[in-house]
Amino acid sequence: MALKIWRYDAVKGERALEEYEVDAPDWATLLDVLDIVKDRHDGTLAYRKSCRMMICGSCGMRMDGAAVLACKTRMVDIAESGHVPVISAMGNMPIVKDLVVDMNPFWGKIRAVQPWLEPGYSDPGEKEHIVSQERMDTIHKESLCIMCGCCVSECNSMEADPDFLGPAALAKGMRFVGDARDRATVERLQSYSEEHGIWDCTRCYFCQERCPKGVDPRDAIAKLGAEAMREGIDSDMGARHAKWFVTSAKTTGWLRETELVPKTQGIAKSMKEVTFAMGLLKHGKVPPPFPPHVAKHVDEARALYDIVKQEGAQGAAGIVQSEHALARLEFVHESGAEERDPYGPDSFPEPLPPGEGAGQ
Amino acid sequence: MEVMHDVVVVGAGCAGMRAAIEAFDAGADVAMISKIHPVRSHSGAAEGGINAALGNASEDDPEKHAFDTVKGSDYLGDQDAIEILCQEAPDDVYQLEHWGAVFSRTPDGRIAQRPFGAAGEPRTAYAADITGHVLIHVLYEQVLKRDIPTYEEYFAWKLVVDDGRCQGVIAWDLLRGGLQSIGAKTVILATGGAGRLYTGTTNAYACTGDGMAMALRAGVALKDMEMMQFHPTTLAPTGVLITEGCRGEGAYLLNAKAERFLVRYAPNAMELASRDVISRAEQTEIDEGRGLNGNVMLDLRHLGAERILERLHGTRELSMTFAGVDPIYEPIPVRPGAHYHMGGVDTDVWGQTSLPGLYAAGEVACVSVHGANRLGGNALMETITYGKRVGRHASEWALANTTVEVPAAVEADAERELKALLDRTAGERPWQIRDELAETMHVNFGVFRREEQMLEQGAIVQSLRERYESVVVEDKGEVFNSDLTQALELGFLLELAECMVVSGIARKESRGAHARPYDYPNRDDEKYLRHTLVTWKDGAVQLDWKPVTMTKWQPQERTY
Numbered sequence: 001m002a003l004k005i006w007r008y009d010a011v012k013g014e015r016a017l018e019e020y021e022v023d024a025p026d027w028a029t030l031l032d033v034l035d036i037v038k039d040r041h042d043g044t045l046a047y048r049k050s051c052r053m054m055i056c057g058s059c060g061m062r063m064d065g066a067a068v069l070a071c072k073t074r075m076v077d078i079a080e081s082g083h084v085p086v087i088s089a090m091g092n093m094p095i096v097k098d099l100v101v102d103m104n105p106f107w108g109k110i111r112a113v114q115p116w117l118e119p120g121y122s123d124p125g126e127k128e129h130i131v132s133q134e135r136m137d138t139i140h141k142e143s144l145c146i147m148c149g150c151c152v153s154e155c156n157s158m159e160a161d162p163d164f165l166g167p168a169a170l171a172k173g174m175r176f177v178g179d180a181r182d183r184a185t186v187e188r189l190q191s192y193s194e195e196h197g198i199w200d201c202t203r204c205y206f207c208q209e210r211c212p213k214g215v216d217p218r219d220a221i222a223k224l225g226a227e228a229m230r231e232g233i234d235s236d237m238g239a240r241h242a243k244w245f246v247t248s249a250k251t252t253g254w255l256r257e258t259e260l261v262p263k264t265q266g267i268a269k270s271m272k273e274v275t276f277a278m279g280l281l282k283h284g285k286v287p288p289p290f291p292p293h294v295a296k297h298v299d300e301a302r303a304l305y306d307i308v309k310q311e312g313a314q315g316a317a318g319i320v321q322s323e324h325a326l327a328r329l330e331f332v333h334e335s336g337a338e339e340r341d342p343y344g345p346d347s348f349p350e351p352l353p354p355g356e357g358a359g360q
Numbered sequence: 361m362e363v364m365h366d367v368v369v370v371g372a373g374c375a376g377m378r379a380a381i382e383a384f385d386a387g388a389d390v391a392m393i394s395k396i397h398p399v400r401s402h403s404g405a406a407e408g409g410i411n412a413a414l415g416n417a418s419e420d421d422p423e424k425h426a427f428d429t430v431k432g433s434d435y436l437g438d439q440d441a442i443e444i445l446c447q448e449a450p451d452d453v454y455q456l457e458h459w460g461a462v463f464s465r466t467p468d469g470r471i472a473q474r475p476f477g478a479a480g481e482p483r484t485a486y487a488a489d490i491t492g493h494v495l496i497h498v499l500y501e502q503v504l505k506r507d508i509p510t511y512e513e514y515f516a517w518k519l520v521v522d523d524g525r526c527q528g529v530i531a532w533d534l535l536r537g538g539l540q541s542i543g544a545k546t547v548i549l550a551t552g553g554a555g556r557l558y559t560g561t562t563n564a565y566a567c568t569g570d571g572m573a574m575a576l577r578a579g580v581a582l583k584d585m586e587m588m589q590f591h592p593t594t595l596a597p598t599g600v601l602i603t604e605g606c607r608g609e610g611a612y613l614l615n616a617k618a619e620r621f622l623v624r625y626a627p628n629a630m631e632l633a634s635r636d637v638i639s640r641a642e643q644t645e646i647d648e649g650r651g652l653n654g655n656v657m658l659d660l661r662h663l664g665a666e667r668i669l670e671r672l673h674g675t676r677e678l679s680m681t682f683a684g685v686d687p688i689y690e691p692i693p694v695r696p697g698a699h700y701h702m703g704g705v706d707t708d709v710w711g712q713t714s715l716p717g718l719y720a721a722g723e724v725a726c727v728s729v730h731g732a733n734r735l736g737g738n739a740l741m742e743t744i745t746y747g748k749r750v751g752r753h754a755s756e757w758a759l760a761n762t763t764v765e766v767p768a769a770v771e772a773d774a775e776r777e778l779k780a781l782l783d784r785t786a787g788e789r790p791w792q793i794r795d796e797l798a799e800t801m802h803v804n805f806g807v808f809r810r811e812e813q814m815l816e817q818g819a820i821v822q823s824l825r826e827r828y829e830s831v832v833v834e835d836k837g838e839v840f841n842s843d844l845t846q847a848l849e850l851g852f853l854l855e856l857a858e859c860m861v862v863s864g865i866a867r868k869e870s871r872g873a874h875a876r877p878y879d880y881p882n883r884d885d886e887k888y889l890r891h892t893l894v895t896w897k898d899g900a901v902q903l904d905w906k907p908v909t910m911t912k913w914q915p916q917e918r919t920y
Contacts, residue, residue, distance in 0.1 A: 027682075038843070051400075053678060058400050097839045130470065146399075147399055342688065343661070349618040
């Protein structure tokens with residue numbers, strides 16, 4: 001198969017796209033192909049690797065512009081299609097050499113969320129904490145994170161604001177906020193709600209899309225936001241913005257945009273936007289604020305609000321999450337999907353009871 | 361010498377980080393050196409669990425755990441070391457839980473425990489099937505909390521020995537290039553195993569036996585090096601691990617005729633017999649033509665989707681990615697693969713080696729807790745309990761002793777040796793030697809061993825070592841030169857292979873992982889209830905023996 005690799009020479013500061021043609025077995029992953037290139041074609045090629053089984057997180061890189069774990073990416077289909085993939089280093093981190101990036105900024109942000117349990121006692125007692133499995137499950141997805149950096153590589157907010165904490169660090173934060181044993185929830189939420197924190201996420205969902213482990217970092221950030229608001233930590237513009245959406249939908253059944261700006265930014269700040277708003281108004285882009293326009297079917301919006309309230313889901317529990325972790329590895333039990341019989345005619349035979357069968 | 365610490369830990373997996381945490385808490389200035397970032401360490405790939413007699417799933421006690429371990433070791437384990445492990449294990453697991461480890465839970469909210477191979481009780485505490493991942497992250501969290509300095513992506517290459525003491529490490533800085541000597545009053549090796557000696561291995565690319573080889577070169581003895589465990593359930597072709605937790609949850613092993621063939625090998629324990637027994641049974645089935653493309657089948661279908669998704673989701677992900685099989689609907693094709701080195705650096709129960717100031721903990725060490733065969737779930741436990749003990753002893757020693765000296769001549773020698781390697785421009789690149797070594801070890805020093813094959817392997821390793829003498833590193837750069845470090849790793853592996861072959865030929869019996877069905881099919885307690893011990897003298901291996909420590913258990917016939 002053929003592939004192109006963006007090489008980078010740190011000493012000379014030169015980049016070059018080089019193409020390689022290699023013989024690879026059917027089972028080869030991207031990592032196996034890189035190994036073949038390094039062994040047989042060019043020993044100077046640099047990339048990180050270790051476990052080759054999707055758990056150490058070393059081999060994050062980009063293929064055709066999207067972050068992948070090289071060891072998880074099977075190449076046979078790509079090779080057969082004739083497509084020549086372009087391999088490059090992850091984004092949002094400085095390149096050290098070829099496919100190796102400097103992960104120090106990444107680890108710095110992990111440190112910034114104080115990623116250790118604050119159990120709030122000095123004497124832990126002789127045995128374990130009693131915690132139900134159900135309660136542990138609330139941080140299941142977050143604890144799957146292998147810190148490969150794929151989410152950070154793809155993060156649009158971080159591209160605009162390099163100081164943004166980012167999806168990996170915030171998911172790590174949620175791992176503690178959601179932990180029944182942690183006693184620093186409020187302090188954590190206050191700190192994560194500051195500038196460059198929870199509310200600076202643009203909800204582009206690239207992190208969620210590209211995470212190779214099903215951590216769903218954007219869901220984690222949404223859960224942090226919900227937990228923060230439950231604790232009354234809502235002074236950030238992002239939180240006020242979200243709150244106004246709810247109020248607005250409940251009262252009028254749609255978004256009262258004219259009030260959104262002052263509600264989010266505060267009266268004083270939004271005064272600066274008056275000229276801009278007047279301009280919009282002149283072109284008929286803003287409905288007059290008074291009297292508020294009420295949607296025809298506002299009852300439906302209110303009913304929806306009531307249903308959510310009645311469910312009683314508070315904080316993170318109220319966040320509707322995307323697919324269950326790892327469910328994206330297709331599991332056919334959806335309605336309409338044909339039930340597959342593990343012991344059907346085309347399956348491996350059912351085990352014989354021990355002792356039955358021809359033996360030797 | 362540019363920098364100095366009281367204690368330097370080489371390797372930052374579970375054993376290394378646990379040792380560093382203990383040394384820090386004892387008040388020592390401790391630093392870790394690791395060729396990969398701590399959370400990348402291969403402890404994180406441990407899946408099934410960690411053994412401690414918590415008694416959460418049944419009546420259990422440390423003595424039962426100890427007996428199972430002694431029997432599992434085929435009586436080659438040192439019983440004092442085993443008793444310490446089993447006694448201290450429960451508190452060490454509670455400690456991990458207090459630090460925040462995300463263990464799976466029983467219905468009453470305690471740490472859940474599952475049955476595991478050759479264990480008399482359900483004793484294996486677990487976090488679904490990602491226990492190692494959960495532990496490595498909780499230990500890293502505690503390292504961050506203490507702000508323990510780490511030389512990340514530094515490749516430890518040589519131990520500094522001066523005045524009859526280990527006084528530091530010389531390492532290559534992968535990111536920036538250049539050798540750096542790091543002085544230390546005590547050095548703890550926690551570099552893991554050497555599974556990369558084999559083609560089919562569960563081990564990461566990083567598992568190249570660095571610490572064992574560095575110790576060997578410093579004149580320290582390696583113990584029981586012939587004892588390489590083959591895990592019964594690994595995926596073709598490269599050996600990706602499928603956890604024993606599958607069988608703990610009730611999975612069957614079937615041959616091509618859908619027979620649960622273990623009835624002929626371990627009629628009582630069946631799929632939960634010890635790993636050596638099951639690997640031999642599988643290999644026999646495959647060799648005698650009852651396999652399926654060189655595999656047997658691991659059948660999880662009867663466990664049902666819910667249980668698989670809840671407790672074995674990582675296994676499902678691995679088998680779908682690497683074998684194209686969804687275990688909810690199809691059995692997983694598996695075969696034995698090199699997994700764990702019971703042998704390693706000879707230490708006492710505080711991790712001390714024969715060289716003052718040098719310690720070892722975890723897979724690199726041979727205390728010996730595992731003897732001739734390790735029980736699933738005992739490796740993670742050893743990293744924690746012995747990591748803690750070794751960290752404590754090494755820091756106490758360091759705090760009581762003051763001077764460190766890295767002689768300039770030692771640094772100069774290392775610089776010269778490295779320059780000679782990098783200056784060489786004509787010759788063979790290392791990868792072919794590496795591949796030949798791994799392929800031949802798999803064939804000649806695998807699950808079953810024949811005298812003539814071991815002798816042949818000895819000759820092969822000799823010739824590969826000669827070829828290695830003139831090996832060429834293509835990358836001459838300073839920045840992230842993995843071509844260089846991979847060449848150095850191969851040098852480590854070649855010496856270890858020689859140690860293994862010499863030890864294997866000398867042990868003329870079948871015990872645990874060392875199976876010689878063709879010439880010595882039985883265990884011979886009279887002659888071989890003792891450890892092999894190898895040292896490196898004048899470019900060759902010297903063999904010696906060491907008695908096994910017995911406390912309360914006399915050898916018995918071992919059946920499952």
